[in-house]
Amino acid sequence: MSSVTEMLRSFHAIIVTGGSSGLGKAFIEHATTLHPAARVCNLSRKKPAINLMQHTLRHVACDLEKSSDVVRAADEVLAWLRTEVPTGRVLLINNSGFGSYGRFPAPSLEHQLGMIDLNVRAVVHFTGLLLPELKARGGAIMNIASTAAFQPTTFMATYGATKAFLLHWSLALNEELRGTGLSALAVCPGPTATNFGQRAGMKIGGRLDSLSMTCDAVVAQSFRALTAGRAQVVTGWKNQVMVAFSARLPKPLAARGSAVALKKFRLPECGPS
Ligand SMILES: NC(=O)c1ccc[n+]([C@@H]2O[C@H](COP(=O)([O-])OP(=O)(O)OC[C@H]3O[C@@H](n4cnc5c(N)ncnc54)[C@H](OP(=O)(O)O)[C@@H]3O)[C@@H](O)[C@H]2O)c1
Numbered sequence: 001m002s003s004v005t006e007m008l009r010s011f012h013a014i015i016v017t018g019g020s021s022g023l024g025k026a027f028i029e030h031a032t033t034l035h036p037a038a039r040v041c042n043l044s045r046k047k048p049a050i051n052l053m054q055h056t057l058r059h060v061a062c063d064l065e066k067s068s069d070v071v072r073a074a075d076e077v078l079a080w081l082r083t084e085v086p087t088g089r090v091l092l093i094n095n096s097g098f099g100s101y102g103r104f105p106a107p108s109l110e111h112q113l114g115m116i117d118l119n120v121r122a123v124v125h126f127t128g129l130l131l132p133e134l135k136a137r138g139g140a141i142m143n144i145a146s147t148a149a150f151q152p153t154t155f156m157a158t159y160g161a162t163k164a165f166l167l168h169w170s171l172a173l174n175e176e177l178r179g180t181g182l183s184a185l186a187v188c189p190g191p192t193a194t195n196f197g198q199r200a201g202m203k204i205g206g207r208l209d210s211l212s213m214t215c216d217a218v219v220a221q222s223f224r225a226l227t228a229g230r231a232q233v234v235t236g237w238k239n240q241v242m243v244a245f246s247a248r249l250p251k252p253l254a255a256r257g258s259a260v261a262l263k264k265f266r267l268p269e270c271g272p273s
Pocket of ligand 1 (some may be wrong): 019021023095096097098099199
């Protein structure tokens with residue numbers, strides 16, 4: 001595949017979870033700029049505010065923390081594919097997710113379990129329901145993990161563990177898919193300028209902002225990695241250096257290091273002291 005545009009134009013349909021903001025919205029905008037004829041289906045609670053022609057963007061309103069919504073959304077997506085985009089390769093971008101900052105189980109056990117349901121369970125469930133169709137048509141699956149996947153993340157214990165699951169699952173899935181015409185790419189962004197930090201209850205600004213990448217830069221690198229047929233991409237050279245270092249540390253030492261690093265992101269009025 002010679003260029004990102006050619007790679008994107010090889011897909012007839014693009015399915016994105018969490019396209020209503022941040023990285024998911026940027027994935028849709030970037031893909032439809034390079035491939036205006038692409039048919040896009042978004043799954044999230046809110047409809048994305050993206051100026052695309054009505055027939056180009058299908059929105060399936062759903063709360064992917066709920067297993068019943070995952071099943072209903074998968075049925076709707078499969079019906080959309082069969083009626084409106086009956087042939088051609090499909091790109092699935094599993095992007096919906098959130099984090100939470102603080103000492104487990106703050107802010108609540110229910111919140112932590114919802115995070116596992118969205119970041120892990122929904123990805124496995126939704127991908128599993130779509131897999132026969134994806135295998136029959138060929139295509140690619142992008143799983144949005146994180147640099148948090150490479151070491152224990154103190155004060156974001158559950159979040160980091162969900163992303164470690166996603167990274168390992170995606171890499172193994174990619175191997176299992178060899179020779180099927182379908183592949184999986186694990187995307188591992190570091191801090192990126194989206195609503196993520198605010199929703200996670202992290203202090204915005206200062207060090208986090210200096211490390212932060214734009215959504216456009218993360219999306220461009222992710223699509224380049226997909227074009228190159230890679231199984232994993234860590235976006236940004238600072239994140240690559242950080243991951244190369246932290247992934248080699250003994251896990252207990254990495255947990256201690258992340259405690260020191262992540263302590264700086266607590267909000268003044270709450271979180272670990
Ligand atoms: N930003 C970062 O620093 C960073 C770093 C590494 C990895 N990531 C990962 O990147 C992905 C995208 O996050 P982002 O940074 O773009 O944050 P964001 O702006 O908060 O976007 C999160 C997206 O997930 C969707 N979502 C949240 N809860 C959902 C639910 N229950 N059901 C369906 N969709 C839901 C949201 O849509 P609705 O609210 O409309 O449902 C939204 O579109 C996440 O998986 C995140 O873990 C982010």
